[in-house]
Amino acid sequence: EAGVAQSPRYKIIEKRQSVAFWCNPISGHATLYWYQQILGQGPKLLIQFQNNGVVDDSQLPKDRFSAERLKGVDSTLKIQPAKLEDSAVYLCASSPGPGTGIGYTFGSGTRLTVV
């Protein structure tokens, strides 16, 4: 089965610019997650979708970050405007849904550097 696809792999932008990341989850997976991982730390959940609805976005900095999941499949995460502290790896993950007892599958991530 194909894995979780993310693009781009790397992105360098200047502060105050905008950037967008794309994620294509495993086919049929209802739940999709975006995580931010700062170097040396564990991943921090930004937003969780169940199909195309938001389940949890309590840690998403909504003044600059936005995310959508159109038709319950692909998802995009946008940062506008970017700050230096947004430099991190952005990970997308998907799972079949609650109660399946299956681990989540992660993409390779997008490494963002804000200069």
Place this chain on the structure above:
Amino acid sequence: SQQGEEDPQALSIQEGENATMNCSYKTSINNLQWYRQNSGRGLVHLILIRSNEREKHSGRLRVTLDTSKKSSSLLITASRAADTASYFCATVTGGGNKLTFGTGTQLKVEL
């Protein structure tokens, strides 16, 4: 916020030795999962243990869960240089099955 705290933060052992990592968490869980992350790469799921299970095995991995102490441990037996990576515990909580990661343990296995 981080749900789990892992101990130790870093661990260095010789090939063939066993490696033990511990994870403590704060709230009731649905299940607990362990992931491995090689430098600069994505997270790979290793093993999942449900809240009503106490021990689980997968190959050279053994996971224990003590819900009364809100803690879990991951044992890697007969370690190999290829096991060098960061290891994270992650808890699944709530009706929405939120997956929250710990701080991680950096394991280095030397030849």
